[in-house]
Amino acid sequence: MEEKALAKVEKQELGIVPENSFDKMIAMGDHLVKTGFLPKAITTGAQAAAIVMAGRELGIGTMESLRSINVIQGKPTIPPQLMLALAYRHIKGFKAHRVEGDNNHVTWVFQRPDGEPHRETFTMEDARKQGLADKHNWKAMPQIMLDWRCIAAGLRRVCPDVVLGLYTAEEINPNVNIIDAETGEVSEDTGANGVVVENVYTPASAPASTEPTEEPKYKVITKPQMTRMIAIAKSNGWTMEQMTKVRESFGYASAKDITTEHYDLIVEKFQNPPKDDKANG
Numbered sequence: 001m002e003e004k005a006l007a008k009v010e011k012q013e014l015g016i017v018p019e020n021s022f023d024k025m026i027a028m029g030d031h032l033v034k035t036g037f038l039p040k041a042i043t044t045g046a047q048a049a050a051i052v053m054a055g056r057e058l059g060i061g062t063m064e065s066l067r068s069i070n071v072i073q074g075k076p077t078i079p080p081q082l083m084l085a086l087a088y089r090h091i092k093g094f095k096a097h098r099v100e101g102d103n104n105h106v107t108w109v110f111q112r113p114d115g116e117p118h119r120e121t122f123t124m125e126d127a128r129k130q131g132l133a134d135k136h137n138w139k140a141m142p143q144i145m146l147d148w149r150c151i152a153a154g155l156r157r158v159c160p161d162v163v164l165g166l167y168t169a170e171e172i173n174p175n176v177n178i179i180d181a182e183t184g185e186v187s188e189d190t191g192a193n194g195v196v197v198e199n200v201y202t203p204a205s206a207p208a209s210t211e212p213t214e215e216p217k218y219k220v221i222t223k224p225q226m227t228r229m230i231a232i233a234k235s236n237g238w239t240m241e242q243m244t245k246v247r248e249s250f251g252y253a254s255a256k257d258i259t260t261e262h263y264d265l266i267v268e269k270f271q272n273p274p275k276d277d278k279a280n281g
Contacts, residue, residue, distance in 0.1 A: 025049035028062075038066050051076070058086060058164065072172040080152040080168055081224045087159045088231035095232075095271055096154070098147065106146040110158040120154030122146050131174040218261040225263060226255055233270035242274050 029048025032038055042048050048066060054076040055065025068082045087094050093113030100107040105123040124142060127133045127149070138145050152168050169176040221229075233243050246269055247255060250262045258266065 022049060025052060032066070039070075041070070042066065047071075058166075059090070060086070070169045070176075072169045072176060075172055076166060077169040077172055078163075078166050080148040080155070083155045083159075083163050083166075083168075084151055085224070085227060085231060086162045087155055088228065088235055090162050091159065092235050094159070094235060096151070097268070097271065101143055101147070103142040103146075106143065106150050108147070108150050108154050110154045112158060115158070118154060118158050120150050120157065122150035122153060132170070135174075218259040220256070221258050221260060221263050226258070229258075229263070229267050229270065230255075232267055236270060237273045238270055239274075243270070246270070 026045040026049045029042075029045030029052070031045075032048055033042060033045060038048065042051065051069045051071070052062050052065050054069055055061070058065075058078070060068070060082075064082075068078055070077050084096065087096070091112055094111070096108060096110045098106060098108050099119070100121075103124070105121060107119055107121040109117050109119050111117040124133055124146065127138060127146070132138050132145070132149075148168075149170075152171065155163050156165065156167075230243070238246075246266060247258065250258070250266060252258050252262075
């Protein structure tokens with residue numbers, strides 16, 4: 001009885017509809033489409049239900065599935081940001097960090113607690129061969145785009161049980177428009193096949209030019225970066241109290257205040273188990 005009750009709770013937490021209730025999933029999808037909160041590419045309850053089912057296989061909830069899974073050329077895809085989050089979520093002690101990187105190449109090392117470290121490299125030459133280098137995001141933020149392509153490739157090798165062989169939208173179709181490199185969000189333009197979200201970047205779709213403004217030297221970290229940082233810490237045994245002490249040792253009153261100036265240093269600290277209760281030595 002306890003096992004059945006636990007399974008029911010887990011399903012509720014994930015927003016999972018029972019296997020034999022596909023009609024209910026479609027009805028739920030119809031209601032969600034009407035809210036206007038879903039990506040524009042999802043126009044029917046059946047499309048929403050299919051995406052939720054794909055998310056269930058990954059162990060993610062309803063809304064996370066609908067936000068993150070895109071169907072490209074008939075194949076479900078997930079952003080590398082979600083791939084990395086799933087690895088930290090499901091593999092205790094998993095580690096991933098960049099060891100080299102510039103605007104021409106990046107190298108990351110991935111390691112499971114029971115395995116050897118794996119090095120993965122992705123270069124701008126690789127991007128050129130795949131028809132990516134001339135896209136707007138690849139010109140504007142080459143190192144970030146290189147990072148995420150390298151991460152996706154490395155995770156498929158090291159964590160196939162988590163990624164389940166899925167690819168990113170851009171790997172399936174290089175013409176997909178990535179509109180947010182930090183979150184992996186793709187264009188919401190709907191293609192001829194409904195859920196297909198593909199869009200070729202053209203100068204006409206570029207942001208209008210504005211007067212140059214001085215930007216702060218360091219930016220506040222994004223929500224995906226914060227999620228990754230917390231996941232790394234928890235996977236290595238850090239408590240919330242210990243994490244708070246580390247954050248405060250860098251002068252931040254809240255996790256939302258952390259900037260890119262100290263983000264990598266904090267993550268590096270969390271990649272190892274806490275040494276003592278003070279957690280700031």
